[in-house]
Structure formats: structure tokens, C-alpha cells
Amino acid sequence: MKIAFISDVHANLPALEAVMDDMTFRSIGTVYCAGDILGYYTFPDQTVELLKKKGVVCIAGNHDRAVLVGTKGMNSIAASAIEWTRENMSPGSFEFIRELPNSVHRPVGGVMTAVHHGSPRSMSEYIFEEHVNDELLDIAGARMLVLGHTHVPYVAHFAKGNVLNPGSVGQPRDGDNRASYAIWDPVESRIEIVRVEYDREPVMNGIREAGLPEMLATRLLRGR
Numbered sequence: 001m002k003i004a005f006i007s008d009v010h011a012n013l014p015a016l017e018a019v020m021d022d023m024t025f026r027s028i029g030t031v032y033c034a035g036d037i038l039g040y041y042t043f044p045d046q047t048v049e050l051l052k053k054k055g056v057v058c059i060a061g062n063h064d065r066a067v068l069v070g071t072k073g074m075n076s077i078a079a080s081a082i083e084w085t086r087e088n089m090s091p092g093s094f095e096f097i098r099e100l101p102n103s104v105h106r107p108v109g110g111v112m113t114a115v116h117h118g119s120p121r122s123m124s125e126y127i128f129e130e131h132v133n134d135e136l137l138d139i140a141g142a143r144m145l146v147l148g149h150t151h152v153p154y155v156a157h158f159a160k161g162n163v164l165n166p167g168s169v170g171q172p173r174d175g176d177n178r179a180s181y182a183i184w185d186p187v188e189s190r191i192e193i194v195r196v197e198y199d200r201e202p203v204m205n206g207i208r209e210a211g212l213p214e215m216l217a218t219r220l221l222r223g224r
Contacts, residue, residue: 001029003109005166005182006056007117007148008036010063011085012170013043015179016050018198019169026194028183032104034148035061035117038097040081040171040216042206044089048096060100061117061148062124067097077213084210105142109186111161114142118149127165129154137161144184153180153193164191177223 004023009016023031033056038044040063051058063078067086071079102123104115118125120140127136127147132154137145143161152174153167167180174180178195185191204217 001109002027003184003186004028004031005034005115005146005164005184006031006169007034007146007166008061008151008168008170009033009038009047009051010036010040010168010170011038011044011047012041012179012203013046013050014200014202015169015196015198016047018196019179019181020050020054022194022196023181026183030108031056032108032115032146033058034115034146034166035059035100035123036063036148037061037100038067038082038085038089038093039063039078041203042084042088042210042212043203044085045093048089048093052096057104057115058100059103059115059117060097060123064097064100065123067094077215081212081216084212088210105140108144109184111144111186112142113144113146114140115146116140117147119147120145124149126150127163128152129156129165132156132163134158134160136163146182153182155182155191155193162191167193171219172223175223177221 066082117123137160145163151168156163166182169179183192200220207217
């Protein structure tokens, strides 16, 4: 059965809906989310409900933790979106985020798999493709390591296993403005990065109606 990995949804509901529809078309089984469910965009409750409805296995990201504990260390744009989220999300969504683990470590498709947001060392560490090495697999104690946080997709293969970043569903930063996720077929040992088009207009309108920084709207067009 094929397995999907998503990350960095950032309350972009239209993007998440498009990705979930694409997964249905491709007959995906289990879905894992590598954190940052919330932050930046204005559909926190609907995003949480869709993830719950689809049975997505989620961990927390740094933006999710910021909703709970505050925005110290964040830039002003990210912080303003977190403050808006905290003021506008439901108690049920807050509780869902509060109960998220920081990581997942379990056999998936017969392969020991670890899912972290930043890295096995820190939730806030950025691991871009040029930083990847097989030491991360040793630290994680896994042969499949899934990371998020950078919003940039990649797959790195080593003798010890694979390191995967599915990119961002809600705010891609690799110059491709389509939502990004990854599909893993453990039987065929194949990993594929998938891009999905979606309607950005409701997301951009939500930013403007909420009075959040315009850059959060326009970067959805640039993919950076």
C-alpha cells in the first residue's frame, strides 16, 4: 500500500483539500504529516478537522508549538499570523495541537520510519538537501527519515536508508507555487514528489480580510 507524507500545511485549507483529493485519486493508504499544521493562513479549524477526518498521523511543528507557548524568536510576519490563529481557533483545535507528539518513530511498510519537523536534533533546525547526510538516519534510528520545516522538497538516498522532505502543502518555497507532497511505495522502493494545483484566491482573500501582512498572500503566487 502506498504511503503519503505531507508537511507545512500552515492552515491553507484549499491546498490541503486539493492534495487530499489527489491522494484519493492515487489510492493512498496511510498519511503522515511532519508538522506546522497551523500558522500563516486563516483556516485553522477547518484544517484540523480535515486532518482528523482523513485520519492523518500528525506531529507538531514549531508554528504549532508557538500557538501554545508564544512567538519568542519568530519574525514579525510569522508572529502576527500565530497571534491571529490563537485568537481565532476553537478550543477543540487548540486541544488537538496541544496533544500532538514531537515525532513519530515506528515501522511503516516494513521499514523503521521516523518523522520529525526540523531534524532529529531540533524541531527548529533547517535541513536543506545540501545539509543531508546519513548521520541523520543514525540519530533518528531509522531507515526512512521524513523531515519538514524548509518548505523545499527533496529525496536523498544512502546505503543506510532515505531522507525525505515532502515540501510544503501550504506555502512552497522552491519556486513552484503548487502544493507539494510525497508518495512512498515500500514494495517498489520508490519515492515520488507530487505537485498539485489549487485555487489560491480564497487563501489570499483570507489574509487580506484578516489584516495580516500582504506578503503572506503574494508569496503564494511566487512559490518563494
